[in-house]
Amino acid sequence: MSFDFDLFVIGGGSGGVRAARIAAGYGARVALAEEDRMGGTCVIRGCVPKKLMVFASTMPAAVAEARAYGWDAAIGGFDWGAFRAKLHAELDRLERIYRAGQQNAGVTVHDCRATVKGPHEVALADGRVISAKHILIAVGGRPFVPAFEGAEHVLTSNDLFHLPALPKRLLIVGGGYIASEFACVFNGLGVSVAQWNRSPLLRSFDTECRDLIVAQMKARGIDVHENVIIDRVTKTETGVVAHCGDGRSQEFDAVVYATGRVPNTAGLGLEAAGVKLAANGAVLVDAWSQTNVPSIFAVGDVTDRINLTPVAIREGHAFADTVFGAKPRVSDHELVASAVFTRPEFGTCGQSEEAARKDGPIEVYTSAFKPMRSAFAGAEDRVLMKLIVCKATRKVLGCHIVAPEAGEMIQMAAIAMKMGATKEQFDATCAVHPTMAEELVTMRAPTRHS
Numbered sequence: 001m002s003f004d005f006d007l008f009v010i011g012g013g014s015g016g017v018r019a020a021r022i023a024a025g026y027g028a029r030v031a032l033a034e035e036d037r038m039g040g041t042c043v044i045r046g047c048v049p050k051k052l053m054v055f056a057s058t059m060p061a062a063v064a065e066a067r068a069y070g071w072d073a074a075i076g077g078f079d080w081g082a083f084r085a086k087l088h089a090e091l092d093r094l095e096r097i098y099r100a101g102q103q104n105a106g107v108t109v110h111d112c113r114a115t116v117k118g119p120h121e122v123a124l125a126d127g128r129v130i131s132a133k134h135i136l137i138a139v140g141g142r143p144f145v146p147a148f149e150g151a152e153h154v155l156t157s158n159d160l161f162h163l164p165a166l167p168k169r170l171l172i173v174g175g176g177y178i179a180s181e182f183a184c185v186f187n188g189l190g191v192s193v194a195q196w197n198r199s200p201l202l203r204s205f206d207t208e209c210r211d212l213i214v215a216q217m218k219a220r221g222i223d224v225h226e227n228v229i230i231d232r233v234t235k236t237e238t239g240v241v242a243h244c245g246d247g248r249s250q251e252f253d254a255v256v257y258a259t260g261r262v263p264n265t266a267g268l269g270l271e272a273a274g275v276k277l278a279a280n281g282a283v284l285v286d287a288w289s290q291t292n293v294p295s296i297f298a299v300g301d302v303t304d305r306i307n308l309t310p311v312a313i314r315e316g317h318a319f320a321d322t323v324f325g326a327k328p329r330v331s332d333h334e335l336v337a338s339a340v341f342t343r344p345e346f347g348t349c350g351q352s353e354e355a356a357r358k359d360g361p362i363e364v365y366t367s368a369f370k371p372m373r374s375a376f377a378g379a380e381d382r383v384l385m386k387l388i389v390c391k392a393t394r395k396v397l398g399c400h401i402v403a404p405e406a407g408e409m410i411q412m413a414a415i416a417m418k419m420g421a422t423k424e425q426f427d428a429t430c431a432v433h434p435t436m437a438e439e440l441v442t443m444r445a446p447t448r449h450s
């Protein structure tokens with residue numbers, strides 16, 4: 001049987017563009033459909049614009065620090081309009097690079113929505129039907145806002161990069177990565193920020209680390225309320241009012257919901273094509289990213305495994321190597337490090353103390369201190385370095401860092417952990433002095449055992 005293409009990729013985000021480019025590099029005839037902007041969530045409305053906003057938000061603190069170091073530095077007001085224009089010019093530039101990458105690889109790009117018609121058929125929004133030997137679902141996810149009265153008045157993370165003006169009073173609902181990062185970003189930009197969540201913030205992370213981060217977020221002026229349930233939201237002449245189950249209500253200029261994300265599979269035609277989905281709409285795949293329909297694969301957030309850009313990229317690459325490169329390999333989901341770009345930043349790899357303790361006896365090493373740079377400037381910032389060590393194997397099971405640039409540090413520690421490094425091998429590594437990271441190799445006695 002002949003097909004129009006060897007591979008049709010639906011979704012031009014992190015996972016899709018990598019898979020398409022690598023497959024085309026192996027000589028496959030590849031087409032890709034993107035209904036929005038090339039680059040997907042990470043480039044257009046996720047990691048990249050978020051990180052640029054993180055950088056913008058840390059400038060006032062940097063200037064205050066400069067003054068404490070003797071500089072005659074002053075900071076004026078923040079020009080959101082000027083920053084936003086520059087931000088979008090940068091995103092336009094990146095989108096062009098992603099598009100060119102596909103074109104240079106020989107991928108045929110369709111700028112439209114695509115749906116699955118059958119195991120080997122894709123329908124484009126303009127009515128064309130295209131056949132392909134393999135179909136890759138890489139459609140990512142979208143913000144989830146629970147159903148409640150007045151839900152139409154709230155914003156999501158997608159809206160934050162397009163705000164016409166910075167709100168003066170902002171409520172962020174949620175306690176995960178997105179809510180906590182944006183609470184810190186807008187706080188740094190001078191906005192009065194409240195963050196309300198139905199449970200503790202950053203609940204899935206190591207408790208000692210999250211407690212320190214939340215304490216410092218509060219100390220910076222973020223009005224954090226945990227165990228709060230919002231019943232309804234109403235719009236007034238002057239703003240948006242959040243009403244809680246306990247009778248409390250408060251008015252804000254804007255309310256943002258960052259209450260998780262859901263896979264983009266609604267109306268995609270997968271169930272009709274026989275593809276099994278999880279209850280939340282995620283595409284069910286095996287370790288090879290293959291669905292129960294042998295010609296259909298899925299990678300990235302749509303599979304709801306680990307929803308991070310580098311993971312989507314590696315899943316897409318492993319799929320292309322396996323199916324088109326005669327290099328079969330599965331994507332490895334063990335010891336994936338990540339960073340939460342709060343202030344203070346959090347870098348984490350492996351098990352939390354709580355999770356590791358459930359698996360067996362551990363030693364916990366911690367070092368908490370005021371970092372030299374901000375302490376000299378008179379700031380109360382604190383750093384926490386933490387290693388979780390398996391008593392039986394001596395392997396470092398978890399490394400957690402609450403510190404400026406923790407994301408940069410955890411990337412390095414993750415290499416050692418991936419190699420199976422023991423605590424003694426960390427200790428055998430000579431310190432780099434004076435740094436914060438040297439604590440990772442100089443923690444001699446455990447803080448506690450279990």
Ligand SMILES: Cc1cc2nc3c(=O)[nH]c(=O)nc-3n(C[C@H](O)[C@H](O)[C@H](O)COP(=O)(O)OP(=O)(O)OC[C@H]3O[C@@H](n4cnc5c(N)ncnc54)[C@H](O)[C@@H]3O)c2cc1C
Pocket residue numbers: 010011012013014015016033034035036037038039040041042043045046047048050112113114115138139140141157178264268299300301302307308309310312
């Ligand atoms: C605010 C925010 C900040 C984030 N920060 C980080 C971070 O710092 N680090 C990190 O690792 N991860 C971060 N993430 C997560 C990261 O962005 C995702 O894990 C990653 O983008 C997933 O890639 P993907 O290829 O699975 O999907 P996506 O990048 O979402 O791409 C899917 C693409 O498919 C398109 N599409 C959907 N349906 C169709 C259809 N039917 N036809 C055609 N096209 C379709 C969409 O328009 C989209 O472009 C962040 C996410 C958000 C929202």
Ligand SMILES: NC(=O)c1ccc[n+]([C@@H]2O[C@H](COP(=O)([O-])OP(=O)(O)OC[C@H]3O[C@@H](n4cnc5c(N)ncnc54)[C@H](O)[C@@H]3O)[C@@H](O)[C@H]2O)c1
Pocket residue numbers: 146173174175176177178179181197198199201202258259260261306307308338339340341
């Ligand atoms: N720095 C990074 O690497 C980074 C940054 C942003 C996003 N991401 C990825 O994107 C994913 C999505 O981020 P997220 O912050 O939206 O999700 P999340 O799962 O991290 O957090 C969701 C939050 O919403 C709350 N919530 C969920 N349902 C709710 C409901 N019905 N009512 C009230 N509250 C509710 C939860 O208690 C939780 O605090 C992350 O899990 C992560 O994989 C990564």
